[in-house]
Amino acid sequence: MNSSSSSPKVPIPTLERLATYLRFLIDLEASHVETISSTDVEKQTGINAAQFRKDLSYFGEFGKPGVGYNVQELQARIARILKIDQLQPIMVIGAGNLGSALIGYPGLTEHKFHIAAAFDRDPAKIGCLQGNLMILDEADVCTVNADIGARIAIICVPASAAQGVADTAILAGVKVILNFAPIILRVPERIVVRNVSFLQELAVLSYHLSSDTKK
Amino acid sequence: MNSSSSSPKVPIPTLERLATYLRFLIDLEASHVETISSTDVEKQTGINAAQFRKDLSYFGEFGKPGVGYNVQELQARIARILKIDQLQPIMVIGAGNLGSALIGYPGLTEHKFHIAAAFDRDPAKIGCLQGNLMILDEADVCTVNADIGARIAIICVPASAAQGVADTAILAGVKVILNFAPIILRVPERIVVRNVSFLQELAVLSYHLSSDTKK
DNA sequence: GGCACGCTGTGATGAAATTCACAATCGCCT
DNA sequence: AGGCGATTGTGAATTTCATCACAGCGTGCC
Ligand SMILES: NC(=O)c1ccc[n+]([C@@H]2O[C@H](COP(=O)([O-])OP(=O)(O)OC[C@H]3O[C@@H](n4cnc5c(N)ncnc54)[C@H](O)[C@@H]3O)[C@@H](O)[C@H]2O)c1
Ligand SMILES: NC(=O)c1ccc[n+]([C@@H]2O[C@H](COP(=O)([O-])OP(=O)(O)OC[C@H]3O[C@@H](n4cnc5c(N)ncnc54)[C@H](O)[C@@H]3O)[C@@H](O)[C@H]2O)c1
Numbered sequence: 056m057n058s059s060s061s062s063p064k065v066p067i068p069t070l071e072r073l074a075t076y077l078r079f080l081i082d083l084e085a086s087h088v089e090t091i092s093s094t095d096v097e098k099q100t101g102i103n104a105a106q107f108r109k110d111l112s113y114f115g116e117f118g119k120p121g122v123g124y125n126v127q128e129l130q131a132r133i134a135r136i137l138k139i140d141q142l143q144p145i146m147v148i149g150a151g152n153l154g155s156a157l158i159g160y161p162g163l164t165e166h167k168f169h170i171a172a173a174f175d176r177d178p179a180k181i182g183c184l185q186g187n188l189m190i191l192d193e194a195d196v197c198t199v200n201a202d203i204g205a206r207i208a209i210i211c212v213p214a215s216a217a218q219g220v221a222d223t224a225i226l227a228g229v230k231v232i233l234n235f236a237p238i239i240l241r242v243p244e245r246i247v248v249r250n251v252s253f254l255q256e257l258a259v260l261s262y263h264l265s266s267d268t269k270k
Numbered sequence: 271m272n273s274s275s276s277s278p279k280v281p282i283p284t285l286e287r288l289a290t291y292l293r294f295l296i297d298l299e300a301s302h303v304e305t306i307s308s309t310d311v312e313k314q315t316g317i318n319a320a321q322f323r324k325d326l327s328y329f330g331e332f333g334k335p336g337v338g339y340n341v342q343e344l345q346a347r348i349a350r351i352l353k354i355d356q357l358q359p360i361m362v363i364g365a366g367n368l369g370s371a372l373i374g375y376p377g378l379t380e381h382k383f384h385i386a387a388a389f390d391r392d393p394a395k396i397g398c399l400q401g402n403l404m405i406l407d408e409a410d411v412c413t414v415n416a417d418i419g420a421r422i423a424i425i426c427v428p429a430s431a432a433q434g435v436a437d438t439a440i441l442a443g444v445k446v447i448l449n450f451a452p453i454i455l456r457v458p459e460r461i462v463v464r465n466v467s468f469l470q471e472l473a474v475l476s477y478h479l480s481s482d483t484k485k
Numbered sequence: 486g487g488c489a490c491g492c493t494g495t496g497a498t499g500a501a502a503t504t505c506a507c508a509a510t511c512g513c514c515t
Numbered sequence: 516a517g518g519c520g521a522t523t524g525t526g527a528a529t530t531t532c533a534t535c536a537c538a539g540c541g542t543g544c545c
Binding site: 162254 | 286288314315316351352358360368374377378381383421445452462467468469475476477479
């Protein structure tokens, strides 16, 4: 109904699934599949066919009745919707266990995310290379980001330091934050935060063990 | 209304929030706060007060009208609901970047999760120590788990290997799976899977950059 | 060419989750 | 002791999300 320029209210779950579709389509493209129908998607991903069509419908019309969707084209259009059709620079703050894992993760580049800079406060880490990325001083976040222009920050510092580095990142021009620290960040209205909580995931799983009480 | 023994239909979002409450309560307890009201929770976490009360109401009555909730007691009861009131054994499969970060993560123990064993297929890693945990051969998952009795598995192997190790884990008696590989696992009905997808999170964030087109 | 089939896009319907609103309860203060 | 402000627990209303169902179009087949 409306083009990708200004979509008024796209449900968050739809956005989450778009990323799943994108991944799926990339894999399909690698397998040289040219066309796919919503029913095929349902068979292979378990996501309801109507759901898939409705998700796409928020952004325009993509498919041909009687045929389906062109894999390559759809993949490109979803990437555009998600603003990852060209390299999207990211800053990582905290180069400990988790931060290092992210820096070394090739999957990010595959999806056009680019870790442009990584920061830490530990003098033993500053100046060291991780892969081909040098760890920078967290005090320089603002000046460095004036060059880099990252609008996405990933926070991988201990909970006690998370609010502080979030504030700094926002000052440096970051618009959205992926937070791995187990606290709820206080940020201005306009800033979007998403939290990743392994503990939360594990807790939900752990709860489900209850049904197997027999054994 | 019904006790913690057999709750018929607890919404998943409620379970996710329970973990958040738990974390929050642990921090409160460390700050020697004894009592808290649902409105306080709203102020400090941003979660609606009625939501908080309704979430708890699925599991019985916890608070006192006019007063609020006893922090310590509530914390203990949520832990019990989530089955993490005593150490919950977990197996990790794949001791690469991400698996290693998890193995070295102290936050797990803090929440009564215990990584009882870690497996890999790489001969260079098998037999090595990470922290005080020895990496075991992935071929031994079944025999080892006969001793350990882990019902939770965390999958940290490449996407191409994920389905295989999931099958193995299920054979070994695992009931629920936390999957970090970017694929949709095919598992029997009774098995609960939760996927953690950093790319999905980043994609949702990246999408939101659109609204800041002015500058 | 025309007909029949398959698939899309979407309004209508249904389910689920969140928020509202208030009666019931508690502890405190006088 | 009794009334009052504060806070809980929860049915009802609202909002959000998922699914259904079908009109309409495109393609290929006869
Ligand atoms: N490791 C995991 O598997 C895991 C899982 C879930 C959540 N987390 C969370 O992710 C965060 C990071 O975990 P981790 O295991 O990598 O911890 P870590 O201790 O290995 O690394 C934290 C890093 O942050 C740096 N740091 C501290 N204060 C800083 C500051 N003000 N500015 C910049 N850098 C600073 C430290 O020097 C260190 O290098 C924590 O909040 C943790 O709770 C980790
Ligand atoms: N590193 C990250 O930050 C990150 C982020 C998001 C998702 N992931 C996903 O998590 C998974 C692991 O990522 P990683 O960075 O740790 O990769 P990695 O390559 O560092 O580690 C993978 C490990 O799995 C082992 N392995 C391979 N096949 C195996 C098998 N059949 N049985 C047992 N072990 C096996 C390998 O030997 C290796 O040690 C991948 O699916 C990746 O897409 C990683």
